[in-house]
Amino acid sequence: MxxxxxxxxxxxxxxxxxxxxxxxxxxxxxxxxxxxxxxxxxxxxxxxxxxxxxxxxxxxxxxxxxxxxxxxxxxxxxxxxxxxxxxxxxxxxxxxxxxxxxxxxxxxxxxxxxxxxxxxxxxRKLGIPGEEEFTGRGVSYCATCDGPFFKDKVVCVIGGSDSATKEALFLTQNAKKVYIIYRGEEIRAEPINKKRVYDNEKIEIIYKTNITGIKGDNSVRAVIFDNGKEFEVDGVFIEIGxxxxxxxxxxxxxxxxxxxxxxxxxxxxxxxxxxxxxxxxxxxxxxxxxxxxxxxxxxxxxxxxxxxxxxxxx
Amino acid sequence: MSSDEHYKEIIRREMAKLKTPVKLKVFTSQRIEADGSKIRACMDCSQFMTLLRIYEENSNGMLTIEEMSIDDNPEFVKQYDISRVPTILFIDNNGREVIRYLAAPQGAEIQPFIQSIFTFAGAPNYYEATIKQNLNRIEPSTIKIMMTETCPYCPQVITIANMFALASEGKIRTVIIDINHNQDIGQYYDAAGVPYTIINDQKTITGMVGPNEILRSLIGGNIRVSY
Known part of the structure; x- marks a missing residue:
């Protein structure tokens, strides 16, 4: 103040x-x-x-x-x-x-x-391996703060709430591709934001998927899905409530x-x-x-x- | 009112309340033209000085911005280790650097900058008593804070750190760095989130950090207080 x-x-x-x-x-x-x-x-x-x-x-x-x-x-x-x-x-x-x-x-x-x-x-945190280690090095809880660090990069947003969709929409201003990774079958956003997400070509939603780990070297390189698959991303934005x-x-x-x-x-x-x-x-x-x-x-x-x-x- | 006008209005309103003289040094780079006149050579310097003059002009003569060219003042450049321009320095009465800005105080950053000016000029510092009680446990320290103009929590972290520095009798120094304008520094420290606080080039904290955590990091243990 x-x-x-x-x-x-x-x-x-x-x-x-x-x-x-x-x-x-x-x-x-x-x-x-x-x-x-x-x-x-x-x-x-x-x-x-x-x-x-x-x-x-x-x-x-x-x-x-x-x-x-x-x-x-x-x-x-x-x-x-x-x-x-x-x-x-x-x-x-x-x-x-x-x-x-x-x-x-x-x-x-x-x-x-x-x-x-x-x-x-x-x-809320995911509590998975790599989350704490890469916080500030690719893992973020604030798209407004950290979105500009991911210009032309591939990022994912974890969560399916209205807040998660708004984070994803904001991230498209800088990132070249934004994945929403959600464990449910349908995102829970307000209809107006849901439509914006569906209409945005940079955003893709991956449903019925949990993240079990985050991997990288100096910074994030991939997230690990619950089916064991590694999925390459440069940034992970966690928005799970x-x-x-x-x-x-x-x-x-x-x-x-x-x-x-x-x-x-x-x-x-x-x-x-x-x-x-x-x-x-x-x-x-x-x-x-x-x-x-x-x-x-x-x-x-x-x-x-x-x-x-x-x-x-x- | 446009956003720029809104912020100018805040600067006018707040700077008019300054009642004690205060001086800041700003280092820029200048070059001499063929006709002998000097112009600012660094890319951001003119815009930066125009902004700082708004603070100065609305302070009823209480704030003096002393612009120094790095080309004409090599002794100061050496003394204060000026490696980039523009740089703003808060230097105390003992010649000690307390706060360094490698960032333009505009937008949301107006608030911590004005608060720092007022406290530098002698206004009460909320954290002063506790900092002084713990002063013998604080080693000479530098707190670097990486920020961007759009970061909502940066002004608060910067305010706390600057208030700590101003209460520390020269033991704590802060460096405020806009990493959009100093990308090499951001890359050097692997900053991928803001606010990014670095204490003595060792401990790093990403995100909002309160006064307790900063003080604990400085003293490496529990905070001692008596009321």
Whole structure:
């Protein structure tokens, strides 16, 4: 963030709400909290979250088409107009005091009456031989970041989701050939993106196939199919979903489901009074920027209500 | 508003808030024409200087960009080991190089560059206390960060590394490298992903990396803190 943003941070203050995260959910929550005249601070590891790596967003109402970084730039501008501070840091522990929480990182201690956990999710890994070894040398989890390294090369995208098809479409801007390798029988993209993939001559889909290994020397040279066949590629983009960043929540006793997602109710409340959650880290079945923002906004309102009920001056 | 105009507006708005004088050195290459006039000889230098002048002109006189030709300043070239142009240097009051940019601060890279200027000028540094507490465990270090203009996470990694360097009393130095404009460096380090962080030419980290991991890499162990 810009210098003046972090200058607004006050280590002595007990914030009305500290929002953990850096994506649209976290910022949506903070914007509403600021408009409720609450003292709000955002602490996040990654400004922008996963959506910042999306090359094109076309389903956020009111915005016809925007890049992921462009989308987050709009959120940042909105945040700055309300003088909301953002700190790039990772909270390691949360301790509950009588009527506030103490949040601890290696760099600072924070205090807050309420917390909204909007820490999102991180890309799931395949967990196969070669994946870790070649990360940064042909294996990537971000086409927007690394696509330009594969000009006129052959790459593959692992996965069949809407995100996977969008990664494949983006990669065609540089690569000469893009294979989508999917274990299922039909890609699960939105119809508009499915059509784009089918219409794109550079893209070919290989169905009913799993990857069991990645081979190479200095960089990736091939992937190995589950039938044992070696398939030559220069790059492997892995897009097989994501896991919720809920470790901190679990450590402090916030209830999660079998997927590790934080269980929330329609008020974005968790089982711990004063701690709310929203977005990809929470247990909604359909995860989108718009649904995350909505949950974040509800969390801000519920936190506002909580402070009123606790008769805490805000 | 076009994207360029949007970014210029951000530079104007933020640089107007600078209240303390700060000076950066920029190395370019110049040649003398037949009529005795000097022109910039390196391909990117004119465009680069035009961009930096936007920062300077909107700082109410607080930012000075000192352009130095490598041809006229061999002693500085030697002292700071300038091997390519353009190069921006943040040099502290003790003459120590703290930050080196082999990248144009444009687009998303405006934010870490402006934040570095402000912190260099004395604005509070969020990481300073912890860096100073661990300073005796940090060997003199260089953090190189390979970036591209389209990389969404590069500005954050660059901001953290630059803030560490500015808090380190000369122990940490950062080098910010745009690998589209310095492809030989990218190839030398086998970079095929960004941000690509290289610590002391030994440890490499691809992708988003937070302040904890960078600090742990610098001290080779657990971080010590007291509040």
């Amino acid at each position: 810009f210098p003046t943003d972090s200058l607004g941070f006050d280590p002595e203050k007990i914030y009305d709400i500290i929002v953990l995260g850096g994506g649209p959910t976290a910022i949506g929550c903070a914007i509403y909290a600021a408009r409720f005249a609450m003292d709000v601070l955002i602490v996040g590891k990654t400004f922008g979250g996963l959506i910042a790596t999306t090359h094109i967003i076309e389903n956020y109402p009111g915005i016809t088409s925007v890049s992921g970084p462009g989308f987050m730039e709009m959120f940042r501008e909105h945040m700055q107009s309300l003088n909301i501070s953002y700190i790039s840091d990772e909270i390691g522990s949360i301790e509950q005091k009588e009527d506030y929480f103490v949040l601890q990182s290696f760099f600072q201690q924070f205090k807050a009456r309420t917390i909204c956990i909007a820490t999102g999710s991180e890309r 994501s896991n919720p960043n809920s470790d901190l929540a679990k450590r402090i006793g916030v209830n999660t489901n079998e997927k590790g997602e934080i269980i929330i109710n329609r008020k974005s409340e968790t089982n711990i009074p004063g701690i709310f959650a929203a977005g990809d880290v929470a247990d909604a079945p359909f995860k989108q920027a718009i649904t995350g923002v909505a949950e974040g906004v509800i969390a801000a309102y519920s936190a506002f209500d909580y402070l009123k009920e606790m008769e805490i001056e805000y």
